[in-house]
């Protein structure tokens with residue numbers, strides 16, 4: 001369960017997230033849309049512990065989120081906009097390293113990594129350096145890395161923006177599967193079809209959140 005209570009995120013005088021509250025229960029997908037600069041990424045970063053909240057609290061399954069390492073260890077997975085991959089490592093290494101760093105068993109990690117790469121249609125591309133892959137392929141590697149972590153909260157920031165319709169459907173199905181397996185999922189998106197497919201849909205504008213379709 002993601003519980004966001006009255007959070008505000010500011011960069012100096014600029015209020016990016018303005019007194020936002022909502023819950024996402026396990027098993028549900030919330031889409032957050034809104035114009036560029038509306039505060040969607042800042043909202044996801046706050047839930048991930050990657051940016052401090054000025055006021056309010058974020059809680060995920062009993063942990064009050066205050067910093068990224070503890071949130072990551074607790075299973076709050078962020079699939080960042082612009083993918084956040086290490087470009088000079090292979091696709092496989094980008095998936096493997098965070099899992100090993102979190103103390104997962106190496107043999108089990110290998111199985112999980114290959115499964116995740118196959119799930120995004122990149123079973124044959126594990127040995128490729130990220131910088132050799134197309135933008136859409138990199139985006140799929142980032143999704144694979146996110147789902148391989150089997151988080152209790154999955155925050156996908158524009159994770160379908162560079163994908164063709166087949167791969168968009170594939171990624172949406174994978175995020176839905178994360179929810180079906182008990183994760184609370186939030187997708188920030190500009191794509192109306194992604195928003196329509198989600199269980200709930202909220203819009204951000206100048207940091208304020210309003211509901212199109214409540215969870």
Ligand SMILES: Nc1ncnc2c1ncn2[C@@H]1O[C@H](COP(=O)(O)OP(=O)(O)OP(=O)(O)O)[C@@H](O)[C@H]1O
Nearest residue numbers: 011014016034035036037038039040041042043081
């Ligand atoms: N690190 C930062 N320092 C200062 N201002 C920032 C920072 N990150 C974001 N902002 C500003 O905060 C506001 C919200 O940005 P944010 O990236 O959260 O919006 P967004 O809705 O995700 O936009 P987009 O759809 O373009 O990704 C914008 O005005 C942006 O310029």
